[in-house]
Amino acid sequence: MSIIQPNILVFSPMQTDVETYAESIRNDGFMSVKTATTLDEVEKYLPGTEVILGWHFPTHLLSKPIASSVRWFQSMGAGVNDLIEDKSIPESIILTRIVNQFGTYISEYVFSFLLYIVKDYPRMRQSQLERRWDPFISETLKGKTIGVAGLGSIGAEIVRKARVFDMNVHGLSFSGKQASLVDCHFTPDQLSEFVKDLDYLVLTLPLTDSTHHIMTRDLLLAMKPKACLINVGRGLLIDEENLISVMQSGHLQTAILDVFETEPLPKDHVFWTMPNVYVTSHLSGPSTIEGVSSFFIGNLKRFLSEQPLHGLVDRKRGY
Structure with missing residues (x-):
């Protein structure tokens, strides 16, 4: 009734x-x-x-x-x-x-950081603070390869914005329903193949038994040494101890982390002080x-x- x-x-x-x-x-x-x-x-x-x-x-x-x-x-x-x-x-x-509800917010978060890094805004800001004229040629997102793990509404919006920047777009999903959105689609049994050629890897996956600590040490090491990892999915997608170890060894250029295994992130956590890690407070998708x-x-x-x-x-x- x-x-x-x-x-x-x-x-x-x-x-x-x-x-x-x-x-x-x-x-x-x-x-x-x-x-x-x-x-x-x-x-x-x-x-x-x-x-x-x-x-x-x-x-x-x-x-x-x-x-x-x-x-x-x-x-x-x-x-x-x-x-x-x-x-x-x-x-x-x-x-x-x-x-x-979250695609717009999270995709803007992702690309604000990617542009910040690829255009080297810290260098420009430091030059201003030092009143130093410092013309240089920055890199561009055009032609770079971004991989989106999780092609739901959030991942699909990240893909859409990546197209605007003329990027190569790879995607990974469990269902394959949205495979047509990306240039190359991968399934979970192809994880190593998926990450190996990426300049940027964005995690938007839900947390399930099969995605818990999906980013293992071996998978992190399979990424390009200068790749950038962005996690806007769930903190437990990444084994943080392995990520710390891998990055401290000099592998991976940058990690942009909005979600963590423990939240709020403990004040004594090493992520706070790692120069190549950007920490935000689970705010990318309000x-x-x-x-x-x-x-x-x-x-x-x-x-x-x-x-x-x-x-x-x-x-x-x-x-």
Whole structure:
């Protein structure tokens, strides 16, 4: 039976966020919306809740009787490996993640760094600080080879922007559905072949059992000595100890890292002080309140009309 006004619970540790989300949902005509920022509030409002929009939700409660009415959990983010690994979430609860929201942000992040490096902006800035006239000919992205590991919506947008810079574009994916986007497509059993000719490798893969520490020491060493590694996927795609060792040996020119095995990155981590590593604080693909609200409301309407939901999580696939 279709639910005209489902009971919705919005949860985030940030009070201002949940109120803004709730206001957006109510403005679209869905009035039965509760908000929670603490465990006590969740326990108070879970009974009777059918739909959850959540971030860092106390998922252990979903297996308890107070959550027996929950039918659908919409994550506010794209990564859901924590939800998939959490066996306390009943199989009967539909899981969805945010998709098609991050390509613009992440692709701009990637190319801002690539241009910064290839045009040698640090040299130009230093010349200005020293009031030193220093004309030089920089390199160009044109003709360079970029490899995108993961050809979902984020990877596809990186490919699109790479075309604008006249780059050679290689891609790797598990399904092969987007193979036509790239000049050369590789499958996971061709990892070494995929990375060996790249000037830039961008990781946008989800975290699954098969992608955990996919960037092994051998694979890092298979890359060109002057290649650049960019990780905007998940921190655990890379074995950090091996990356540190490989880079300290002089292999790889640069690593641009927005995600890490442990977040926040510990203050004593060597990445902070390595001159050829750029560290950012998991900010390349922000979940904006406007974007998430719009996605959720669209999915909510699909849910009520019993249409397939966008961002549906396949627990077996891992994302």
